[in-house]
Amino acid sequence: MWKHVAANGLSLLIVALLAVGGVVAWGKRAYEQPGPLAEAICLRVEPGSNMRRVSEELAARGAVDTPQIMRLGATYTERSDDLKAGSFLIREGASMADIVGEITAEGQSTCGTEVVYRIGVTESEIRVRELDPATGRFDIVAEFDPAAEAEAPEAYTEVADRNDTRFRIAMAEGVTSWQVVEALKAADFLSGEVAGVPPEGMLAPDSYEVRPGAIREDLLALMQERQGDRLSTAWENRAEGLPYDTPAEALTMASIVEKETGVPEERGQVASVFVNRLREGMRLQTDPTVIYGITNGEGVLGRGLRRSELDAATPYNTYQIDGLPPTPIANPGLASIEAALNPDETDLLYFVADGTGGHAFGRTLAEHNENVARWRAIEAERQSN
Known part of the structure; x- marks a missing residue:
């Protein structure tokens, strides 16, 4: 008799364990499978909130079907106490596991x-x-x-x-x-x-x-x-034979390139013009350096340069001085720094605006004069319209 009772008890225990295992497996699948959210939402977690409050809000907004499973999953994975305040992007179809990961991570808001x-x-x-x-x-x-x-x-x-x-x-x-x-x-x-x-x-x-x-x-x-x-990384990877000897001089060149063109694909060409002019012993003759000598970098000039300013002898007037000005004239971006230290290999010596926002480049003074004439014609036409 006792053997029979023991056998029945063991059978019931096995059935119970199997049932519990089935429930656990079902809960795990529900926790990890894609959720019902049809469209991404921004979830704001207030300071002092808790997982119950958040899970109930998510259920009300259609992001989770069973908030109890979300809380159990967070507890099982030891994330319940890691809830962060902030605004978090909950994506379409996010699983409860995804959501818990999002709201218990580093605390950096991802939306809002x-x-x-x-x-x-x-x-x-x-x-x-x-x-x-x-x-x-x-x-x-x-x-x-x-x-x-x-x-x-x-x-x-x-x-x-x-x-x-x-x-x-x-x-x-x-x-x-x-x-x-x-x-x-x-x-x-x-x-x-x-x-x-x-x-x-x-x-x-x-x-x-x-x-x-x-x-x-x-x-x-x-x-x-x-x-x-x-600057250090770009200097270590610089081209050979550049006409400046220090990173500081390279930074000055980069700042001139930065101020001369806003067209990304032109930076290497613009840098090559200035490098070639330095190699030839020609003056850089660039307006942005003259402007910096007038403003000291404190705001913008807001007008064109006057002939008297182009003729004035200042440390930044590259129409009057040889070589580079004494300091950079602005803070150049990485692309301009790299252009200054790895310029295009060209024989260009001149450039002027071309009317499209970019520049027309020339190898000789004759080419340059033709480009200047075209630019002046464009300017005249614009002023007449």
Whole structure:
């Protein structure tokens, strides 16, 4: 009798274990299989929230079928206590495992609001952008110049203190160090004083993600470190026989190339013209250096050069001095640095605007004069229309 009872008990235990195993296997499949979300959403996790609250919201928005399984899966994988505050992009068909991974990762928001402070050559502005989860594109909801406007728009002040708002500094190629410092001073989401303007040319144009309260001097130090690394690498891989002996001179050349053309495919040709002129003992004769000698990099000239300015003897007037000016005239991007240290191999000595935004290049003075005549005709036609 007892043997019979024991046998039945063992059978029941086996059946129970099999049932539990089946439930576990089913739960694992449900946790890892694609979810029901038909269109991507942006999920905002508030500070102090928990996995129950988040899973219930996801269920209400159609991202998960069974919030209990999501919570059990998070517990089983030891992620329940890793929930981060922020805004997270939950993609179409994301599994519960994918969602848990997204909201418990490094805590970097992947959607929602982004504040981009673009430091440009002629103007700087803050843009408040919202990511549209359905399209993956940002919609601009506000634009303003913090240095020129006394009050920021409401669309900015409403999101500036939110924990999931991301901040980014986007520094354009060709801005001067003075322009960068002045722009950073106007950013109310940064902190700390700036002791002085960094050396011209030694700030790397790039995109820098920052946190509210980031110290301005630390950001400038990062910009200098990045530019130093770029210059060092490019110098190590430079072409042979260049007419400058130090990385500092190469950086000066790169800044001239940066200011002379905004057409990426022209940088190597423009650099080759200046390199060839240095080799031939010709003066560089480039307007941007003259302009820098007038403005000292503090803003833009805003007008054409006068004959008296072209004739004036200054350290930056390359119509009057031999060789390179004493310092860079702006902060060049990586492509211009590489062009200066690996220019195209040409016999070009001249270039002038061609009316399309690019330049017409010439090997001889006669070719150059023809190109200049064509450009003046284009200018005259534009002025008459």
